[in-house]
Amino acid sequence: MANVSVLSGVELGLSDRIGAFLRNLQDARGRYRVYRQTVRELNALTDRDLSDLGINRTMIDSIAVEAAYGK
Incomplete structure (x- = not known):
């Protein structure tokens, strides 16, 4: 998980901002892959089986969101 913070009085250069953007993009893609894999596995x-786990089909999306994004 990449976070970018700007210190007061310190300006990030263009290469730093591009690097941060690319790290954030990579992080977002990774989280989305976790989301899709979780949905795919639970739908299978x-x-x-879902009942044995205490899961209803309507809960699959929210479980996948929590697994990927922690929300």
Whole structure:
């Protein structure tokens, strides 16, 4: 997870800003891959398997969001 913070009085150069942008983009793509993989794996389970886990099909999206983004 990449975070960019600007210190007061310190200006980031163009190359620093581009690097931060690319790191943030890579992080976002990684999180989206986790989201899609979680949705794919949970959708592959039968209703019985999901029930054994205490999961309803309507919960799959919110579980995937929490797994990928922590929300």
